[in-house]
Amino acid sequence: MLIYKFGGASIADAGRMAALLTLVREAKEPLLVVMSALGKTTNALEAIVNAACHGRKEDALALAKNLEQQHLDYARQLLDDSYYSKAAASLQAHFIALENAAQTADAQYYDRSYDQVVCLGEIFSAVIFSSWLMQNDLASEWVDIRKVITTDDTYRDAVVDWETSLNNSKLLGKILEQGKVIITQGFIGSTSDGLSATLGREGSDYTAAILAAMLGATSVTIWKDVEGLLNADPKQFPNTVKIDEISYNEVIEMAFYGAQIIHPKTIKPLQNNNIPLYVKCFLDPKLAGTVIKQEVSAAYPPLIALKENQVLVQATTRDFSFITEDNLSTLYSIFHDLKVKINLIQNAAISFVACVDNREDKLRALIPALSEHYKVTINEKVALLTVRHYTQEAIDTLTKGRQTLLRQETRKTVQVVMPVSS
Numbered sequence: 001m002l003i004y005k006f007g008g009a010s011i012a013d014a015g016r017m018a019a020l021l022t023l024v025r026e027a028k029e030p031l032l033v034v035m036s037a038l039g040k041t042t043n044a045l046e047a048i049v050n051a052a053c054h055g056r057k058e059d060a061l062a063l064a065k066n067l068e069q070q071h072l073d074y075a076r077q078l079l080d081d082s083y084y085s086k087a088a089a090s091l092q093a094h095f096i097a098l099e100n101a102a103q104t105a106d107a108q109y110y111d112r113s114y115d116q117v118v119c120l121g122e123i124f125s126a127v128i129f130s131s132w133l134m135q136n137d138l139a140s141e142w143v144d145i146r147k148v149i150t151t152d153d154t155y156r157d158a159v160v161d162w163e164t165s166l167n168n169s170k171l172l173g174k175i176l177e178q179g180k181v182i183i184t185q186g187f188i189g190s191t192s193d194g195l196s197a198t199l200g201r202e203g204s205d206y207t208a209a210i211l212a213a214m215l216g217a218t219s220v221t222i223w224k225d226v227e228g229l230l231n232a233d234p235k236q237f238p239n240t241v242k243i244d245e246i247s248y249n250e251v252i253e254m255a256f257y258g259a260q261i262i263h264p265k266t267i268k269p270l271q272n273n274n275i276p277l278y279v280k281c282f283l284d285p286k287l288a289g290t291v292i293k294q295e296v297s298a299a300y301p302p303l304i305a306l307k308e309n310q311v312l313v314q315a316t317t318r319d320f321s322f323i324t325e326d327n328l329s330t331l332y333s334i335f336h337d338l339k340v341k342i343n344l345i346q347n348a349a350i351s352f353v354a355c356v357d358n359r360e361d362k363l364r365a366l367i368p369a370l371s372e373h374y375k376v377t378i379n380e381k382v383a384l385l386t387v388r389h390y391t392q393e394a395i396d397t398l399t400k401g402r403q404t405l406l407r408q409e410t411r412k413t414v415q416v417v418m419p420v421s422s
Helices: 014-025 041-053 057-078 081-104 107-118 120-135 162-168 170-177 204-215 248-256 267-272 325-337 360-371 392-399
Strands: 002-006 031-035 140-142 181-185 188-191 196-198 219-224 245-247 277-281 290-293 303-317 342-347 351-357 374-388 406-409 413-419
Touching: 002 014, 002 204, 014 057, 014 120, 031 120, 031 204, 041 057, 041 081, 041 107, 041 120, 057 081, 057 120, 081 107, 081 120, 107 120, 107 196, 120 140, 120 181, 162 170, 162 204, 170 181, 170 204, 181 204, 204 219, 204 267, 245 248, 248 267, 248 290, 248 303, 248 374, 303 360, 325 351, 325 360, 342 406, 351 360, 351 374, 360 374, 374 392, 392 413
Parallel strands: 002 031, 002 219, 031 181, 140 181, 219 277, 245 290
Antiparallel strands: 188 196, 277 290, 303 351, 303 374, 342 351, 374 413, 406 413
């Protein structure tokens, strides 16, 4: 069987969604489709939950009504009267869920409230696309993925309960055996208590990989508006180069370092089951795209990732004790307990430095916790540049005229923390 993931760009407007019908029809094997939310929907849902959690419930409901109308307008452009009526009726139940989630959002439980609101974007698009396929006489069935993927309650970065989810996935196998295309949504699962939990931003790729592993898929294809993976984000860097093939190892390294190509969790279930991942262009499906697989013989160009909006946090011992086992244990425990991901780490005799994402909620807890034991200083407005398979020419070009706050270098990788250029 095949798994396709359609991202936001592929369904940016009704015309693009309509064109996906050909890709689905031409699939040579049983097919499961994972949908992302329509473009900018996730941002709109985040605005709703933020307004609700800051006590602006009326603003949140007004934003929700606006988003609901946008989806109805989208469906109206795509569907005839009969299928539009059915889709609108199905969407209405989820619109009610959105408004209820906004009404009950609570800043004290922000992450949980966030997931109950933001999870709905992928559901909206899945309902519309499923209606489009049925209107075109393509045997298909929409399955709410929350009936399949069970997670813990780590909201906004939920951990999959593989055993329970694998058992639930038998439902999908039965539908595929009936010759139907399955349409489902990415990014979300459900806790044992029945609450929605998201798998992390851009988690639709991860959903596709989870389902591929559980169902024994032949391959996963992520359909984008570019011809394949590039060695850097073209919005940040000029003169990017397409990569024809790349190993699981390289992709997971680059994802960890912040390259916005494949969700960091996506590769593990694929690698563990030796399932190739294709990145192809929905605008021209005949292009070869990029294949991600176990072994690659070709040499790589410099692979570049830039994480902006970073903070450099330095903790220094007050009594001049060394940063050895005891202090390291304390420091790691603080970061672990507060679920603060460290993007780069370095320690000297009496100081410990970590580069972390500039998330106000996390820093608000982290800085006081560190300050109980250490003197803490921070550098805000910094960026973390990572270059794999670097050349000196590439490093010189990328850091020209920039101050270096911290640099680490291995045989394959250079990382540099720099102030954000004005």
